[in-house]
Amino acid sequence: MRPEGPVKVGILISGRGSNMQSLVAASQGPASAYQIALVASDKPDAAGLAWAAERGLATFALSPKGIGKPAYEAAIDQALREAGVEVIALAGYMRLLSGEFVRRWQGRILNIHPSLLPLYKGLDTHARAIEAGDAKAGCSVHIVTEQLDDGEVLGQAEVPILPDDDATALAARVLVEEHRLYPQVLTEFVRR
Numbered sequence: 001m002r003p004e005g006p007v008k009v010g011i012l013i014s015g016r017g018s019n020m021q022s023l024v025a026a027s028q029g030p031a032s033a034y035q036i037a038l039v040a041s042d043k044p045d046a047a048g049l050a051w052a053a054e055r056g057l058a059t060f061a062l063s064p065k066g067i068g069k070p071a072y073e074a075a076i077d078q079a080l081r082e083a084g085v086e087v088i089a090l091a092g093y094m095r096l097l098s099g100e101f102v103r104r105w106q107g108r109i110l111n112i113h114p115s116l117l118p119l120y121k122g123l124d125t126h127a128r129a130i131e132a133g134d135a136k137a138g139c140s141v142h143i144v145t146e147q148l149d150d151g152e153v154l155g156q157a158e159v160p161i162l163p164d165d166d167a168t169a170l171a172a173r174v175l176v177e178e179h180r181l182y183p184q185v186l187t188e189f190v191r192r
């Protein structure tokens, strides 16, 4: 039996953290099903980390450089557990988690990916969708497995690809949908 009250979520980021900000904003209502227990990053200078710290959220930063992936992931894992984290939300976390880490958190790591999975796993999703002549693009929230951008898709949002779109314009349109989709799917996930 888990304790009563909101589910404790740990967010992993590598950059500006706009998706993290939308998850934090949605968690601050009195009826939120989740609360943010920790924001952690592999980039100590990530802009999103400073944003979180300024707002009084618990943060943890560690670069894997110099210590290696196993020690790095062990430290992240420990920080998450010490914060009481029950579910991990990857939000622009640009590092591949090891199979060992994923197995330790089996079924409890979510990711947001800027494509309509199973299309365009990996990087440069918007450029690839435009290049392919697709009529639409979007974003997906999925459960993280040991395979890159794989795992059950929990929710998606679509946007049209417009004739004059370049990757930057399309990314901005998709990002608006990411900010709406992720809190909604995370809320449904922690309630299920």
Ligand code: GAR
Binding pocket: 013, 014, 015, 016, 017, 018, 019, 020, 048, 091, 092, 093, 094, 112, 113, 114, 122, 139, 175, 178
């Ligand atoms: C978002 O578009 C997210 O979907 C993408 O990186 C951006 C991070 O922005 N994630 C990936 O590509 C993961 N493979 P943010 O830091 O402002 O949330």
